[in-house]
Every structure is written in structure tokens, then in C-alpha cells.
Amino acid sequence: MEVGLVMNKRCTLVVSVVFFLQSLFLGTAQSPAQAAAAPVDQRKTSEPYTGDLSIFDTPGRDERLQINRVMDILGITAGKTVADIGAGSGWFSVRAAKRVGEGGVVYAVDINPEATRYIADRARKERLGNVKAMLSKPDDPLLPASAVDAVLLLKTYHEVAHPIVLLRNLRASLRSGAKLGIVDRNGDGENHGVARDVVIREAAQAGYKLLEQYDFVKGDKMDYFLVLAPRE
Numbered sequence: 001m002e003v004g005l006v007m008n009k010r011c012t013l014v015v016s017v018v019f020f021l022q023s024l025f026l027g028t029a030q031s032p033a034q035a036a037a038a039p040v041d042q043r044k045t046s047e048p049y050t051g052d053l054s055i056f057d058t059p060g061r062d063e064r065l066q067i068n069r070v071m072d073i074l075g076i077t078a079g080k081t082v083a084d085i086g087a088g089s090g091w092f093s094v095r096a097a098k099r100v101g102e103g104g105v106v107y108a109v110d111i112n113p114e115a116t117r118y119i120a121d122r123a124r125k126e127r128l129g130n131v132k133a134m135l136s137k138p139d140d141p142l143l144p145a146s147a148v149d150a151v152l153l154l155k156t157y158h159e160v161a162h163p164i165v166l167l168r169n170l171r172a173s174l175r176s177g178a179k180l181g182i183v184d185r186n187g188d189g190e191n192h193g194v195a196r197d198v199v200i201r202e203a204a205q206a207g208y209k210l211l212e213q214y215d216f217v218k219g220d221k222m223d224y225f226l227v228l229a230p231r232e
Contacts, residue, residue: 043198045161053089053118065154065183065217067092071099073212073227074150074181079103083148083173085141086110086156090119090131096152097128107143109136139165143173152181158194167206171230180208180228183217196224203228 062068076082078101084093087108097106108119108131116133123131136142139162151170153160160166170180180203187193200210207230214225 045159045194053115056089056091061091062095064219065223067095069216070152070181070183070225071096073214073225074152074179076100076150080149081105081107081147081175083107083109083141083143083151083170085136085151085153085170086159087119087133088115088156090115090122090133092152092154093119093131094122094126094128097123097131100130102130104130106131107134107141107148108132109134109141109143111136111138138162140169141166141173143170145172146175148173148178149175150179150181152183154183155185155192157182157184157199158187158192163199163202164206167203167208171207174230178229179211180230182226182228183223185222186224193222196226199226207231 076096076099078099080100081104082096082100084090084096084106087093087110090108093106093108097104100106106128108116108123110116110119110133113135116135119131119133123129123133134142138160151174157163167180174180182199182203184196184199185193186195196213200213203210203226208228209231210226211229212227214227215223217223217225
């Protein structure tokens with residue numbers, strides 16, 4: 001009786017340990033859906049700018065950034081639909097709006113309500129009815145599906161907390177042949193810049209391919225211009 005009792009206790013203990021370990025594993029393991037939803041792009045980023053928006057309209061900025069050449073490369077012409085993500089004061093939005101004309105549209109996208117109000121007022125004052133100010137989410141531009149021919153993130157990418165998620169969400173809004181432009185400066189993420197190799201790697205993870213890269217934006221070689229497109 002004593003031997004049988006000891007064996008039963010041992011069996012009970014083993015079974016209890018097995019159940020404990022099993023429950024521990026199941027409690028911590030992620031399902032494929034959870035793993036896919038988990039953030040994959042945690043890195044240092046800069047705080048989004050919330051100051052005086054008029055600072056973006058400094059004299060000579062067109063020439064320093066060679067913005068007309070940027071628009072040429074992105075194929076921004078009459079009748080096109082353009083998205084300016086991280087539009088700020090709408091500096092680029094109004095220039096793109098004049099390029100695309102009345103037959104085109106420019107979505108001026110920002111996560112800052114003050115910026116979208118500022119842009120809406122600016123477009124009204126400058127009589128640019130083709131500029132649509134849009135308040136977006138930090139990881140989703142909330143653009144219409146299959147509507148956009150060209151996108152520019154101008155000195156914005158280093159502020160995006162989850163860039164891979166943002167770029168994935170952007171894909172559904174792009175038309176066939178659409179181009180994505182990213183102008184930024186080299187940095188460590190939190191100093192208002194991010195290394196170009198980091199951007200290229202994150203874009204690849206989001207399903208984009210690098211088409212071209214340039215160093216002509218600003219003469220100090222700190223800024224770069226990447227042109228990307230969704231992989232088929």
C-alpha cells in the first residue's frame with residue numbers, strides 16, 4: 001500500500017509539472033496572427049514637429065532642395081494625384097498642386113490637426129481647390145484606395161514611429177506605376193535624420209523596391225532622395 005501510494009504521488013507530481021509547463025508555453029507563445037501584428041520596426045525616432053509652421057517656407061528652399069527636379073523624377077505632371085505625407089505647412093503640397101493643375105489632386109496628409117487646419121486655410125487663400133488637407137493616423141495615411149500616382153515624404157520619415165507599418169498601409173492607395181519618394185538626412189533616428197540604408201531596408205520589409213537614389217538635394221551631401229516602388 002505504501003509503495004503504491006508513493007508511486008501515485010510521483011505520477012501526480014509529474015503530471016502536474018507537465019501541465020504547468022504546457023500552460024506556461026501556451027500563455028507566452030504567439031499565434032501567427034499575433035506575430036504578424038507585433039511591431040517589427042522599433043528603433044529611435046525623432047519627436048514630430050509641433051512648432052511654428054511658417055519656418056518651412058524659408059526663402060530659397062526651392063533651390064536648396066531642387067524640388068522641381070524631385071517632382072520631375074516622381075512623374076508629377078498635369079492631372080496626377082499626389083500625396084504629401086507629413087505635409088507640415090503645405091510647402092510641398094502647394095507646389096505639387098500648381099504642377100498637377102485643376103485636373104489633379106494633392107492630398108496634404110499630417111497627424112497634427114493644427115497642420116491640416118493651416119494647410120486648409122493656406123489652400124483657400126491661394127485659391128488651390130485641388131489641395132485636400134487630411135488628418136491621418138501615425139501609422140496609416142488613410143488615403144483612398146488605388147488613387148495615388150506619386151508620394152513624397154519630405155524630411156518626415158525620421159519622425160515615423162512605425163515606418164514599416166505606415167508603408168504597408170500606404171500600398172493599397174498606390175496606382176500601378178506609382179512612385180514613392182523619400183527625402184531625408186543621414187542621422188541616427190532621433191537627431192532629425194535617419195541613415196539611408198535603414199530606410200532602404202525598412203522599405204524592403206514593407207514590400208518596396210529601390211528604383212533610384214540621389215544626393216543632389218542640398219549641397220552638403222547630408223540629404224538624400226530615394227525613389228521606391230511597390231514590388232509586384
